[in-house]
Amino acid sequence: MCLAIIKRTISTSFWGSIAKSTSAKKFLSEIEQYFAKNDKAKTSNLLSKHMTMKYKGKGNIREYIIGMSNLAGKLKEINLELSDELLVHLVLISLPPQFGHFMVSYNTQKEKWTLNELISHCV
Incomplete structure (x- = not known):
């Protein structure tokens, strides 16, 4: 009786892809x-x-970088975490040639930037 009720509530377009079941749990x-x-x-x-x-x-460059950060957050949710350092490099290599001097400047510095520091320097 329960299986019949369940079957009535599910669209018939799924019936061809689901094997016929005799129990609600299996279905x-x-x-x-x-x-x-x-x-x-x-x-x-x-x-x-x-x-x-x-x-x-x-x-807006800030929105672009935040968008990349949001994608990294989604990857983290599925257990694939990108380090902040890697994310900074991914952002830098995704920038157009007009940011070339900016990238050279970053690469010649000893300290590494966080994503927030990168945003503040870009803006």
């Missing part, structure tokens, strides 16, 4: 597997987005 387990998250795909997608980001010289 819900199959539904769960059908909609399970794919962490590897999410990781690849986020990393790809992060590595291909480029600042085009238009718009």
